Structure formats: structure tokens, C-alpha cells
Amino acid sequence: MIEIKDVTKRYGETVVLDGVSLTIAPGGVTSVIGANGAGKSTLLSVVSRLVPADGGTVTVDGMDVATTPGDRLARRLAVLRQDNHLSVRLTVRELVAFGRFPHSGGRLTAADRDLVEEAIDYFELGDLADRHLDQLSGGQRQRAHVAMVLCQDTDYVLLDEPLNNLDMRHSVQMMRRLRRMADDYGKTVVMVVHDVNFASCHSDTIVAMKDGSVVAQGTTAEMMTPEVLNAVYDLDIDVHEIGGHRIGVYFS
Amino acid sequence: MNRHPSPGRLRAWHLAAGAVLLAVLAAGSLFVGVGDLTPAGLLGGRPGDMRLLVESRLPRLLAVLLAGTATSVAGLVMMHITGNRFVSPSTTGTGESAAFGVLLATLFAGGEAVLVKMVMAVGCALLGTFFFVWILRRLTFRDMILVPLVGIMFGGVIGAATTFFAYRADLLQSLGAWTAGDFSGVLRGRYELLWIAGAVTALGYLYADRFTVAGMGRGFAVNLGVRYDRVVNTGLVLVAVITAVVVVTVGQIPFVSLVVPNLVTLALGDNLRHALPATALAGALLVLLCDVAGRLVRFPYEIPVSTVVGVVGSVLFLALLLRGGRRMGLR
Numbered sequence: 001m002i003e004i005k006d007v008t009k010r011y012g013e014t015v016v017l018d019g020v021s022l023t024i025a026p027g028g029v030t031s032v033i034g035a036n037g038a039g040k041s042t043l044l045s046v047v048s049r050l051v052p053a054d055g056g057t058v059t060v061d062g063m064d065v066a067t068t069p070g071d072r073l074a075r076r077l078a079v080l081r082q083d084n085h086l087s088v089r090l091t092v093r094e095l096v097a098f099g100r101f102p103h104s105g106g107r108l109t110a111a112d113r114d115l116v117e118e119a120i121d122y123f124e125l126g127d128l129a130d131r132h133l134d135q136l137s138g139g140q141r142q143r144a145h146v147a148m149v150l151c152q153d154t155d156y157v158l159l160d161e162p163l164n165n166l167d168m169r170h171s172v173q174m175m176r177r178l179r180r181m182a183d184d185y186g187k188t189v190v191m192v193v194h195d196v197n198f199a200s201c202h203s204d205t206i207v208a209m210k211d212g213s214v215v216a217q218g219t220t221a222e223m224m225t226p227e228v229l230n231a232v233y234d235l236d237i238d239v240h241e242i243g244g245h246r247i248g249v250y251f252s
Numbered sequence: 253m254n255r256h257p258s259p260g261r262l263r264a265w266h267l268a269a270g271a272v273l274l275a276v277l278a279a280g281s282l283f284v285g286v287g288d289l290t291p292a293g294l295l296g297g298r299p300g301d302m303r304l305l306v307e308s309r310l311p312r313l314l315a316v317l318l319a320g321t322a323t324s325v326a327g328l329v330m331m332h333i334t335g336n337r338f339v340s341p342s343t344t345g346t347g348e349s350a351a352f353g354v355l356l357a358t359l360f361a362g363g364e365a366v367l368v369k370m371v372m373a374v375g376c377a378l379l380g381t382f383f384f385v386w387i388l389r390r391l392t393f394r395d396m397i398l399v400p401l402v403g404i405m406f407g408g409v410i411g412a413a414t415t416f417f418a419y420r421a422d423l424l425q426s427l428g429a430w431t432a433g434d435f436s437g438v439l440r441g442r443y444e445l446l447w448i449a450g451a452v453t454a455l456g457y458l459y460a461d462r463f464t465v466a467g468m469g470r471g472f473a474v475n476l477g478v479r480y481d482r483v484v485n486t487g488l489v490l491v492a493v494i495t496a497v498v499v500v501t502v503g504q505i506p507f508v509s510l511v512v513p514n515l516v517t518l519a520l521g522d523n524l525r526h527a528l529p530a531t532a533l534a535g536a537l538l539v540l541l542c543d544v545a546g547r548l549v550r551f552p553y554e555i556p557v558s559t560v561v562g563v564v565g566s567v568l569f570l571a572l573l574l575r576g577g578r579r580m581g582l583r
Contacts, residue, residue, distance in 0.1 A: 048474075048475065050475070070477040070478070071477030071478075072477070075477070079471075079475050080475075086468055088332070088467040090521055090522055090523055091521060094521070094523045098461075098476060099476075101465065101478070105461075152476075
């Protein structure tokens with residue numbers, strides 16, 4: 001369980017997170033939605049200890065992220081940031097293998113290698129495994145990074161806009177895979193998503209943020225209503241039931 | 253159980269072939285020089301031959317190998333911990349700072365105390381390198397080219413200060429010895445400090461994975477539970493010690509720390525576990541070739557290795573920029 005209590009973060013005078021309290025139950029997919037600048041990415045960064053909070057606490061299964069040794073936390077929680085452009089030239093397999101670093105400290109055991117191959121196969125990267133990352137398309141690279149996070153084999157996986165730079169087909173595939181990661185491996189997947197309809201179709205729970213605060217949290221059915229979405233985005237959004245999913249229509 | 257050998261990846265036989273080539277060249281280099289030394293004479297037990305070998309030729313060879321290895325590995329580490337392919341000890345003022353330290357030691361403790369020189373050189377190299385990184389962290393605009401330019405300017409300022417004080421103290425000639433690398437003065441008893449650089453390089457291999465992770469950036473390192481700042485600081489200390497020791501014993505060797513790591517990582521990728529041994533080998537090979545060339549071009553006179561490396565290195569560097577620019581992050 002991830003427990004966020006009264007977390008505050010300021011950049012200079014700007015308050016980015018204003019006393020956020022939130023509990024994310026283990027299991028399933030949770031999407032964090034909200035307008036630009038609502039504090040979604042910052043919240044994810046604070047939870048994954050990439051950015052220190054100015055106030056409040058975050059605990060992951062009772063471990064305070066601010067004080068727990070980094071390597072211990074790295075075996076429990078993995079994070080993939082939005083900007084995953086690496087200046088380092090590695091092959092896909094080398095990158096994925098670094099997911100084992102918190103467990104093996106660089107000395108891969110046979111079991112580690114099996115997990116690396118499993119993650120590569122899971123994301124259908126077998127043909128690309130020996131290619132360098134800079135030889136891949138944006139979508140392939142994104143898949144390689146998510147494979148690394150899977151290989152890290154943590155209970156919690158945090159992703160900041162995993163659909164960034166992906167076209168429609170690759171976005172759908174990515175969401176399906178993340179969904180299956182939660183279902184097949186029992187992981188708790190928390191991600192920042194821009195498109196409410198992807199959130200609606202693939203997540204169990206949705207958290208809505210606005211101006212540095214959580215304004216609503218609930219099941220997908222509870223959240224995908226015109227009232228909630230209008231309040232979150234300040235935009236008239238119709239919600240229609242299409243093929244068993246609630247779809248927000250806001251284009252015109 | 254390596255079921256998937258990867259193309260472009262270092263295999264054991266590549267390293268072995270390189271090592272054999274290096275060994276052959278190294279053995280050959282023992283018989284290049286003004287003093288008459290031949291394999292036949294050595295085996296025949298000619299008086300003096302063994303002494304020449306042990307007192308001069310062998311120390312010189314070892315110095316070349318150690319300096320080449322350590323310098324290029326220092327460049328590789330620097331490149332990763334700063335996340336910039338053009339940042340190396342020669343573009344961050346590290347070598348200049350070390351030379352400044354040697355000057356201070358000479359001014360205040362005389363020219364003979366080698367240990368004092370080394371301590372001062374290491375100290376100043378550390379200060380200079382950490383100061384550069386401090387500047388780096390304050391730069392809001394961290395361009396691939398701007399960062400090394402700032403480093404080169406910083407090195408220029410330190411170099412100018414060193415020259416000024418050396419001029420005032422009538423030490424310009426000695427200054428030449430620290431700034432222009434040259435193996436001609438290496439004799440038994442005058443190169444052994446380089447073993448420290450060799451040992452530090454070997455220690456660097458233990459940190460290879462952490463340096464690779466640090467090269468992926470702070471966020472990546474934190475996610476993988478690696479203490480980013482500690483790894484970066486360890487790397488900076490390693491780089492400063494190696495650079496200072498080389499400056500104190502043979503003088504600065506330009507370009508090696510910049511060209512060798514770039515060539516090797518262009519071919520093998522940035523996983524230090526593979527790139528570091530190859531860089532060490534390639535660095536030793538390049539410096540050995542340049543030293544032997546410098547001994548042969550104007551035989552029986554010598555051209556300092558720094559001059560030869562300067563010429564060869566700049567050509568290699570230009571070729572690298574023209575052919576590998578895109579992969580090095582330049583568009």
C-alpha cells in the first residue's frame with residue numbers, strides 16, 4: 001500500500017503539491033489524471049523519491065521513502081520517468097538487465113538472466129535485444145524501458161506518461177501490456193495518463209488532481225462522469241458508454 | 253549460459269587478440285632506442301644489456317602501459333559521470349590543476365620531494381575537478397558543446413596562472429616537463445608512482461556497473477537504488493588521482509582521455525563492464541605506438557609522446573566527429 005500524507009512541494013514561490021493525502025491500495029492499475037501543471041508528475045516523483053518533499057510523508061508498505069535505503073526501496077518500487085532519452089549507448093538486453101541491479105548488484109545469476117529474457121519476450125523485444133537503443137524508434141525504446149522496469153520485479157511500478165511519443169496503435173498495446181502486468185504478475189501499477197479515455201479503458205482506479213491537490217478518487221465508473229471530469233478539467237465533457245467502456249467526448 | 257552473443261559486443265577473443273598485439277608491440281619496443289640492445293645480445297648474456305633492460309627500457313615500457321591505460325580509463329569514467337562525451341580530464345582543467353599543484357610543491361618544498369609533489373598534485377586536481385563540477389551544476393544551459401568549452405576555458409585560466417607563477421620563479425623549463433608528457437626521462441626509481449594510477453584503474457573496474465548507471469542520469473540511478481552522488485564523487489576522485497599521478501611522473505598526455513573512450517564506446521556501446529577493459533587496452537596500445545613512433549621518427553633523437561599523441565589524437569578526433577557525430581549526440 002502506498003500512503004501519501006500531507007505532502008507539500010514548492011518550487012520557489014509556486015506551490016506544486018498542496019498537502020496531498022492519498023492512499024493507493026495494492027494491486028490493479030491506478031491512473032492519475034489532471035490538467036497540465038496539476039502536480040501529477042511531481043507527485044509521482046515524490047513517491048518514487050526522485051524529488052524530496054518539502055513536507056509530509058510517503059510510505060510504501062510502511063517504508064518511508066525519504067529514509068529507507070535506496071537499494072531496499074529499489075527492490076519494492078520501480079519508476080519510469082517521462083523523459084527516457086539516454087545519452088548512454090546500451091543494447092536493449094543490457095538496459096533490461098540493469099533492472100536486476102538492485103537484486104544482483106551487477107553479478108547476474110542464472111535466475112537473473114532468465115528474468116531478463118522473460119521481460120524481453122514479454123515485451124516482444126526478442127528481435128531487437130542486441131540493438132543499441134539509439135537505433136530504435138521512440139515506441140520500441142519506450143517498450144525497452146518498461147521491460148527494464150518489469151525486470152526490476154518490484155511490487156509497485158510507477159510510470160510517468162508511458163504513452164508519451166507513442167502513436168495510437170502503440171499506445172493501445174502499451175496499455176494492454178501494463179494492464180496484463182498488473183493482472184499476470186499481481187503488480188500495483190500507478191501511472192500518469194493524459195488521455196482520460198485510456199485511463200477509463202484500462203484502469204481500476206482513477207485519481208484526479210487539480211492545482212496541486214487531489215480533487216477526486218474512485219473507481220473508473222465513479223470517476224468517468226461528466227460532473228467529475230468537468231470539475232477536473234474545466235471543460236464540458238460528455239461521457240458515453242461505448243463497447244462496455246465509458247468514453248469522454250471533448251473534441252468539439 | 254550466454255545464449256545470445258550480441259553483435260558489436262566485446263567477445264573474449266577480441267580482448268585476447270588485442271592483448272597479444274599489445275604484448276608483441278611491447279616486446280618489440282624494448283629493443284628500440286639509442287643504447288644497443290638486441291634479443292641475441294640479451295640471451296648471449298652480454299654485459300650491460302640486462303642492466304639497460306632493467307634500468308631503462310622495461311621501466312619505460314611499464315610507464316607507457318600504465319599511463320596509457322589509466323589516462324584513457326579516467327576519460328571513460330569522466331565521460332560517464334558527467335554524461336557528456338566531450339568531457340574528459342583534458343577538457344575540465346584537471347590536468348592543468350595537477351600541474352599547478354606540482355608548481356606549488358616545487359615553489360614551497362623544492363623540486364626533489366616526489367611525494368610532496370604528488371600529494372599537492374592530487375589535492376589540486378581534486379579541487380579543480382570538483383570546482384568544475386560545481387560550475388557544471390550551476391549552468392542552466394547544459395549544452396553538449398558548451399560544457400567542455402567551459403572546462404577548456406577553466407583549464408586555460410589555471411594554465412595561465414601556472415605559467416605566470418612559473419615565469420616569476422624562473423621555473424618555465426620545469427613547467428614544460430609537467431605539461432608536455434614525455435617518457436624519455438623514465439628510469440627505474442622514477443616511474444613507480446604510476447602503479448598507484450594502475451591500482452586505481454583496477455579499482456575502477458569494480459565500480460563499472462555503477463558508473464554505467466550514473467551515466468544514465470540521476471533519476472535512473474535513484475530508481476535502481478544506486479547512490480548517485482557517491483558514485484559521481486568516487487569517479488571524480490579516481491579521475492583526479494590518475495591524472496595527477498600521470499602529470500607528476502611523465503607529464504600531461506593530451507587527447508588520449510578524450511579519443512580512446514569515444515572510439516571504444518562508439519564500437520562497443522557504453523556498458524563499462526565491456527568498454528572499460530577494451531578502453532584500457534586501446535589506451536595502452538595508442539600511447540605505446542605513439543611513444544615508439546616518437547623514438548623512431550628522428551632517430552637517434554626523440555619527439556615527446558605528447559607531441560606525437562597530439563598529432564595522432566587530433567586526426568583521430570576529427571575523424572570521430574565527422575563519422576560518429578550523430579551517435580555521439582551531435583546532430
